[in-house]
Amino acid sequence: MTSDNSNNNSNDNNSNDTRQTAMLIFRDEGVDWAKLAADGRSKALFQKLVDWAADLKRRGVYAGVEALAQSGKTVRRKGAGLVIDGPFAEGREAVLGFFFVRVNDIDEACAIAGESPHAEVGGATEVRMLGTFPKP
Secondary structure: OOOOOOOOOOOOOOOOOOOEEEEEEEEOOOOOHHHHHHOOOHHHHHHHHHHHHHHHHHHOOEEEEEEOOOOOOEEEEEOOEEEEEOOOOOHHHOEEEEEEEEEOOHHHHHHHHHHOHHHHOOOEEEEEEOOOOOOO
16 A cells, blocks of 8 residues: 555645545554464454545545554753654554545544554544644
8 A cells, every 4th residue: 555645735626625624543552463363363453444445445435555664753842952762652643544534524534543453443533634834
């Protein structure tokens, strides 16, 4: 699964499209990955995610998807210097990846998040509407 360049709030293909982009952020919280692997269900879950993405495309709401590597860094400014470490997120805060979907409102985005295979195995999904930065 790869993202395309349509994950912004404007839709270049149809200027009459009034939908907004929402980000579905899949969190590690609530999923027993060891049990899924032991039961041999990890590959089936991934295939369900691929199939779900294809269904979202068919329905015209898919706008992109990305996975995140398990490791990364956290950058903080401390006085005149930078501190680079981590990440030290608690397990319940770890982000696995995210989907972008085109929706009319946050309620529609939440309904789509509830359909995800990640939700079927107890995963938590944060739903956020993309905003816009104020013009300088």
